[in-house]
Amino acid sequence: MVDAVRAFQERDIVLSNGLKVHYYEWPGPRPNLVLLHPSSGYGRMWEATASALGSRFHVYALDQRGHGSSGRPDGDYSAEEYADDLHLFFRQVGLDKAIVAGQSLGGRVGQVFAAVYPPEIQGLGLVGGPHTSNFFPTTQEVIKVLGASHRMLESQTEFPSLDAALAYLRTARPRDQEGSLRHRLEHNYVSAAAGGVAARYDKVRVALGLAHMADDLRKYAARARCPVAILRGTHSSELTLEQAKEIAGCWKNAVVIDVEGDYALQMENPAGLAQALSSFAAQES
DSSP states (O other), rough: OOOOOOOOOEEEEETSSSOOEEEEEEESSSEEEEEOOTTTOOOOGGGHHHHHHOOOSEEEEEETTTBBSSOOOOOOOHHHHHHHHHHHHHHHOOHHHHHEEEEEEHHHHHHHHHHHOOGEEEEEEEEEEOOOGTTTTHHHHHHHHHHHHHHHHHHHEESHHHHHHHHHHHOOTTTTTTHHHHHHHHHEEEEEESSSSEEBBOOHHHHHHHHHGOOHHHHHHHHHHHHHEEEEETTOOSSOHHHHHHHHTTSSSSEEEESSSSHHHHHHOOOHHHHHHHHHHHHHO
16 A cells, blocks of 8 residues: 655656657665556556655656657667667666666566666566567467557557547456556546547557567577566466576576566556565665
8 A cells, every 4th residue: 555645757858869758757765766668558657666665766767669758750669679768768867777677568678778788777677577478489479479469550549538448448458457447548548639539659669569579588688697586476367487487597697576466566566566676676785
């Protein structure tokens, strides 16, 4: 239970590659903690986690390219491209190093970032765990990935009213709690020019990014030097404990930490996730 909402600042910056990045910042002491949302997510979905952390960490949460109020330029929307964005974000806001934690897309970005920019990362948290398709890209897994990408490309993103959008979300995201759906509706949808509301992400860019869930990321795990925490939901429908332990062996220094919940732990159990992140940081400090 979060007792108080932690005050945050909301900002826009333009990176040296021309990308506009919208982000949220919760001031606090070091270490820095950078939180990265999943595909079709948004930076503010971490606010309950930031509040549950209390005064621990100086927290940043980004709207990544193609999402929220950030830019939607042409590109390949691979984890490598997102990781380069994150590196430029660090330089722009003056971060020398941080713990990076992300879910799904955010986790993929963190995995590449840890390998390519090792001086800038103190630890990596994979919220909900990594995708099995990035470590075991079998034909069956690739088919699942391409199916997810196609469903995003064909998904509805404009609605005549907030009620219609909420009804769609209840159908499209049956695992999400009602509070999570309403938070998403409030902060990931905007009024559309022609009336009604529209999602604050570019579904074409998101679909392109989802296709990269079939990319083999084992080579990046082998290069990473920082501590890694696989933050797996105790009743995860995405990753079994056995799979998590097997994937953890791809890193030199990885642990599996179970957190009560399924997958989107930052929405389902922000207090539990905050405790897991704090314990991980304390062990590695």
